[in-house]
Amino acid sequence: MLQFFKKLIRPFSKMRWAIGAKLRALFARPLDRATCDALEQLLYEADLGPKVTADLVEALRIHAKEHPDPAGFIPFLKTEIRALFPERKVSSLTSPPHVILVTGVNGSGKTTSIIKLAHRYQQEGKSVLLAAADTFRAAASQQLATWAERIQAPIIRSQTGSDPAAVVFDALNSAKTRKSDLLIIDTAGRLQNKTALMQELAKMRRVLTQQVPGAPHETLLILDATMGQNALDQARAFHQFTPITGIILTKLDGSAKGGIAVAIQKELGIPILWVGTGETMEDLIPFDPASYVDALFND
Numbered sequence: 001m002l003q004f005f006k007k008l009i010r011p012f013s014k015m016r017w018a019i020g021a022k023l024r025a026l027f028a029r030p031l032d033r034a035t036c037d038a039l040e041q042l043l044y045e046a047d048l049g050p051k052v053t054a055d056l057v058e059a060l061r062i063h064a065k066e067h068p069d070p071a072g073f074i075p076f077l078k079t080e081i082r083a084l085f086p087e088r089k090v091s092s093l094t095s096p097p098h099v100i101l102v103t104g105v106n107g108s109g110k111t112t113s114i115i116k117l118a119h120r121y122q123q124e125g126k127s128v129l130l131a132a133a134d135t136f137r138a139a140a141s142q143q144l145a146t147w148a149e150r151i152q153a154p155i156i157r158s159q160t161g162s163d164p165a166a167v168v169f170d171a172l173n174s175a176k177t178r179k180s181d182l183l184i185i186d187t188a189g190r191l192q193n194k195t196a197l198m199q200e201l202a203k204m205r206r207v208l209t210q211q212v213p214g215a216p217h218e219t220l221l222i223l224d225a226t227m228g229q230n231a232l233d234q235a236r237a238f239h240q241f242t243p244i245t246g247i248i249l250t251k252l253d254g255s256a257k258g259g260i261a262v263a264i265q266k267e268l269g270i271p272i273l274w275v276g277t278g279e280t281m282e283d284l285i286p287f288d289p290a291s292y293v294d295a296l297f298n299d
Contacts, residue, residue: 019046019259020074020297027070036061046296047228048081049263056080078293084265085272085289097129097175097183099208099215103201103242104222105189105234109250109276111140113222114186115147116276116284117248122151126181131171132157133164133204134188144186151281154178164188165203172211185216198241205242219245220273225252225260232263239268249287250276258296261287 019042026038036057043053056077063076100117104110118128130148134140138160148155156171168185175183187204190197208215221244223231238244249261252275261272272287 023074023077023297027073031061031064031068031070031073043259046259047263048259049229049232049267052081052084052259052262052266055266074297078297081262081296082289082293084262085292087289093126093181094214094217096179096181097172097212098181098217099172099175099212100182100184100218100220101187101201101204101208101216101242102185102220102222103187103189103238103244104248105224106137106140108189108222108224108227108234110186110189110222111143111147112279113248113250113274113276113284114144114184115151115153116281117220117274118148118153118182118184119151119281120284121182122153127178128153128182128184129171129175129178129180130155131167131183131185133167133171134186135160135162135164135167136188136190140186140188154180164200165207168204169207169211172208172215176211194237194241201242219243220248221246221270222248222250223260223264225249225258228260229263231260232267235264235268235270239270244270246271246273248272248274248276248284252277258292261292262296 022042026035026042029035040053040057043056044050059080060073060076064073102110102114114130118130121128130144130153132141132144132155135158141157141160145155145157156167156174158167164187171183171185188197188200205216219242221235221238223235225231235247247264247270249272252258264270264272274284275287277283277285
């Protein structure tokens, strides 16, 4: 856990802003209306979102009436935020093949996250087959294939413009034949054409369910932490198209507003399962709420 904490806290320790230091300076004065307004602005700027921010300020205002010692304000806020996150449950793999459908907008770090996830399972001794079902962009399939070669993972792909559901069908048959432990499927993320995306995802899910009852067993959404509230809007949109079971939050090493994880949890209730904190294969780590909150309030 110590190693995890150091790795998760590293991106925040390099930020130009330091919410912990700012809060301590803020709480050096009485918790009056002006202080609460300043607190609201600070939390909002940290990307905790308007709902979370308003709830936290009101909760602290009530708490301070019975516990006026400002030394307890930051621990109180940390406890309130930590309570928003459920305990992370380690997902157990189903009988092979365990199917993971991955979606997210272009540029969110979808391809590299898929490869990092595949690499993690390979390190655990699992066999992984990849499927390039983002057939809308030739570059997407090629990029995934290039990365797949680096980790020596087999991949099923097709020509640009071909039916994504057909790729999924072939990939699932191949996974069965190979007796692969996991099938990880890359899908298109063009939100500008929501109707087409919704139809594509629905068709792929039907193909999967027909061949393997219960598939896909996981549907993961890739979100770019640097996008802030736009990431929350993306999550809402994708969740309308297909039930999202978990989130991979990428680029925390480049985000100055790491509080977006709090807003996502509060407003959508979708668990954040993994976080990306760098460029190497090992820079995809399980999301730990306690370590995350400590990092968020770090000086």
